[in-house]
Amino acid sequence: MTKDHIGYNKIVNKSMFLVIEEALLFVKKNSGFPGDHHFYITFDTKFDGVDLSLNLLQKFPEEMTIVLQHQFSELDVKSNMFAVTLHFENNPERIVVPYKAIRKFFDPSVNFGLDLNTGNYEQTIPSKNNTIKVNHETQDPHQPNILNGNETNSGQVISLNQFKKDLKK
Structure with a gap:
C-alpha cells in the first residue's frame, strides 16, 4: 500500500475533535440540550491538561466517564x-x-458515538441501494472510531455498563 502523504488519519482525528467541540458549543449556546440529547464523555484522567480535584482523581485514577444531561453548570468550550x-x-x-484526553463520546438519544481509544476509524456510508462500510486501520491509538449506529437501541435507556460493552464490540 502507498504511504499516505496527505495524512488522512490526522485530518479525521482533527475532525472528530471538531465534532465534539461543535456539539458542546451547541449545548452552551442553547443553555442545555434539546429533546432527549445528552452526552457520555469518557476521558483519561492522567492526560496532561486534565484538571480534577484530588478527591476525584483518587476515585478515578485512570479513566472517568461523565454524563452531561440536566445537572451541570458553567460549561466553557474552547478550541482545545x-x-x-x-x-x-x-x-x-x-x-x-x-x-x-477524550477516549469516548456518545449521545445515546441518536445512537451516535466516537471511540477515540481504538486504532480504527469506521463509518457507514449510505448509497442508493445499500450501505458501504469503510474501515480505515490506523497506527495512532488516539485516532477515532465512528460508531456506526446499526445497533437497535432507539427509545431505550442505556446503562453505563451496556454503553461500555457496546463500544468494545
Missing part, C-alpha cells in the same frame, strides 16, 4: 478543551478536559 461544573455527592466539582 472544555470545562464544566458537575456535582458529586452534593459537592460542586470543576472539571477541565482537553479534547485529546
